[in-house]
Amino acid sequence: MKLLLIAGHGAGDPGATATYAGKRYREADETRDLAARLASELKKRYEITVTQFDPAKNAYTELQRGRSLAASFSGCDYALELHFNASGVSAADGRRKGTECYIPVGGEAGPAAALCAALQPLGFPNRGVRHKNFAVISAAKRAGVPAALLEVCFLDDPDDCSLWLQNKEAVAAAIADGLCRAFSLPLRQPRTSREIVQTAAGLSDGTMDYLASYRWGKELLDKLAAAITR
Numbered sequence: 001m002k003l004l005l006i007a008g009h010g011a012g013d014p015g016a017t018a019t020y021a022g023k024r025y026r027e028a029d030e031t032r033d034l035a036a037r038l039a040s041e042l043k044k045r046y047e048i049t050v051t052q053f054d055p056a057k058n059a060y061t062e063l064q065r066g067r068s069l070a071a072s073f074s075g076c077d078y079a080l081e082l083h084f085n086a087s088g089v090s091a092a093d094g095r096r097k098g099t100e101c102y103i104p105v106g107g108e109a110g111p112a113a114a115l116c117a118a119l120q121p122l123g124f125p126n127r128g129v130r131h132k133n134f135a136v137i138s139a140a141k142r143a144g145v146p147a148a149l150l151e152v153c154f155l156d157d158p159d160d161c162s163l164w165l166q167n168k169e170a171v172a173a174a175i176a177d178g179l180c181r182a183f184s185l186p187l188r189q190p191r192t193s194r195e196i197v198q199t200a201a202g203l204s205d206g207t208m209d210y211l212a213s214y215r216w217g218k219e220l221l222d223k224l225a226a227a228i229t230r
């Protein structure tokens with residue numbers, strides 16, 4: 001499974017903005033923060049390859065300028081574009097607005113529904129799956145890659161945004177869990193000492209066989225692996 005993560009907005013486009021307690025929050029920063037957390041959460045726990053669309057770029061404006069995202073979509077099984085919503089009505093009324101997830105018309109709703117459902121236990125109401133041909137997810141679909149645009153919560157709703165700001169790790173973990181359920185991602189298996197040493201040192205299979213055949217090879221590999229992962 002290869003996942004492409006796309007952080008919405010950026011490259012001069014802040015997306016939604018909100019100011020709480022004198023601090024200004026920009027959607028473009030929050031999507032990049034979440035993309036980084038989600039990528040590391042997924043790679044830590046699941047057998048999955050995660051690539052991130054260049055955070056210095058804005059996928060939407062790339063398309064508007066006539067540039068192709070085909071190279072980014074190439075070989076991917078799913079593309080997830082991260083956004084934070086805006087309603088223009090920002091009252092701290094103790095009610096959260098919640099999560100919604102867009103897919104292109106005719107797209108696969110299953111993973112999008114799993115993402116909305118995964119965030120619900122954290123306290124984000126499930127606004128459900130919506131169908132709209134947003135530019136980036138439509139381009140993904142045309143490239144043969146199922147895609148969704150997740151509106152995690154409303155950046156300009158104080159009740160939504162404070163829940164996100166205080167639970168960033170939990171939000172990333174919940175989205176990872178949703179993807180796991182949608183795609184039956186296998187759990188990452190603990191690596192053997194041999195794998196740790198081979199990967200860290202870039203050694204060939206032949207060299208590893210030679211090391212392992214050394215009289216105290218197993219102890220050596222265990223010590224090296226422990227030193228590498230310390």
Ligand SMILES: [Zn+2]
Nearest residue numbers: 008015083084
């Ligand atoms: Zn947005």
